[in-house]
Amino acid sequence: MKKTVFLGALTVAGLAAGAASAQTLNDVQDRGTLNCGVTTGLVGFAAPDANGEWDGFDVAVCRAVAAAVLQDPTAVEFVPTTGKTRFTALSSGEIDMLARNTTWTFTRDNDLNFEFVGINYYDGQGFMVPKALGVSSATELAGATVCIQTGTTTELNLADYFRRNNMEYTPVPIETNAEAQQQYLAGACDVYTTDASGLAATRAAFENPGDHVVLPEIISKEPLGPLVRHGDNEWGDIVRWTLNALIAAEEYGITSTNLDEMAQNGGPEVKRILGTEGNLGEMIGLDAEWARRAIGAGGNYGELFARHIGESTPIGLSRGLNAQWTDGGLLYAPPFR
């Protein structure tokens, strides 16, 4: 009897999922909230703050989309997902978009039927070793024991890197960053490897950060970005251009504080973004002021970066690759016209 009830429930869930796959925009507007998948907690990117409010760099993308679509940046239902549940949650329709430090890869885009709408953080995998080991390059790591956080693309990059350089190593898979930190400090592994942003954050939390060095080699490309289900292109466009609006806003100097002024006195492209000229909002099924609200939710890309993960925060990341193209970085929003 129980089994039947269970299967029935499964079927109902399946039916609901089937219905949810089309017309995400209508669903979100009918529901009045945006279901956004985030991490279970990674300070700086997505974590609940002291008041239980979700906050972070990835969270800000969700809030911007909610502001654009629902006129309310707080109308977001945050769904914490693990590395294992994130893709199933998205494809089953449990969440409308996923903003969870997810690396854009070919198979995820095509085999799993998702649509990566852009890149909000350019990362790459690096190595950290204790200074006492006297290692200055990753090519000297033959025979080392390496702590890795499991369930990320880091395992694959690591295997590839050591194979390419004909080196042996012993992997020590570890579930969370906190545990990895403890193992590394106890000397249970010689090297800790994860995304360079993560290494910086981890090293900053050490008692003596100076005793550890991050090696110069970056062994992989980790473009992290939000993604949606494949097949609902209207919804994909909304999320993509919301992200682009945040990036373009920084380029044109639109901030959360000067929105009204820029809407009146800005250049033609600024006016088009902010909806005082043209009808871009209409083209993606929203009203004219969608981007204005998205930027007003937390600020432009640069403001978000500085507030959540920038150099003045405990995470302390520099812009690096994530600077605007005009400053030698890779951020380059397509034109709004």
Next chain:
Amino acid sequence: MSTLSDPPRESFKPSMLLNDTRYRGYTFQFIAIVLVAALFAYLGLNLQRNLAAAGLTISFDFLGEPANYDINQTLIEYNNQMDHWRASLVGVLNTLLVSFLACITATIIGVVAGVLRLSNNWLVRKLMSAYVEAFRNVPVLIWIIIIFTIMTAVLPAPRAFRGEDATASMIFGSVAFTNRGVYIPKPIFGPGGWTVMLVFLAGVIGAFAYRRYATKLLYATGKLLPMGWPALLIAFVPAILAYYLLGQPISLEYPELGGFNFTGGINILGSLIALWFALAIYTGAFIAENVRAGILSVSKGQTEAAASLGLRPRRIMNLVVLPQALRVIVPPLISHYLNITKNSSLAIAVGYMDLTGTLGGITLNQTGRAIECILLLMAFYLAISLSISAIMNVYNNAVSLKER
């Protein structure tokens, strides 16, 4: 004159399926089966269709693709160019290894603790009940993490073995306890090495045969042959002789400090040790209670009768009480073995690459095929558990009460 004839054989008529009590039961059972099967088929089909509509087509093709990740403990040959299926098999073997080790250790701990809980010595009795209550009332995950953390924090890192003023040294120059695990010498088999092993194996079998013979002789004639030292002699002397006659074909490779780590020898991973001991002491506490229940189930009259025959307490336990207690102990023991196997899936907490770590962890993450991986995971654990039950049930039938 009367003629005997068979009662008229009624021919079977379809209406009998409903009207005849002999067939009616079958009819309804058949209808029920068809209905249940149809229901499940409908649900399954529905599920599949909806999964497909949601873009979640079930496909196991990913198992044939290269896994691209490394595993730190491989009992069969494996490298990151082999496919996900192979990686899963490595995981299965790691699961089996830790379960096997933990089952044996838990049984030994459990039997000893269970017997000692009934000891006449107050201190021993109380110590054992403290052990049982402390260990079975704390979740096994916590024990795994505690043991692992203690190992990492207390044992020295390999670099402590280095240099002039090394703070740690190897035991007997051959075994190193580090926070990455224990490094032990590895036997290297030269030509003739396997012959020595075979001789040793034959010796062990011979020793058991001798004990059997001695027991038989004891029951038949009452003559008691010494059992201990002749059995040891039979087991070891031929093997030692063969070892020297064949020119010492087995040598040991000692672990040595290499670049970052010890190289050579066998590395027993810290995560394996932590998982193994945590599972063993946790489940051992439960088994101890079973053993105690089994012993208490043997009526006191048996012990008293044996004592009045002049048997010593140890003999009473071994020859009279335990054999009768086994039929009470074994059935719950089977489920404890199953629990050990299933609890071994907590391995990921300490980074031991068991089935859940490979197939249900990295493979699932890399391929994103969550439903397929979980289904396979369930199938694997089901198969392992059913095999353990099958084997243990054979043993249970052997020790259960024989009714003649």
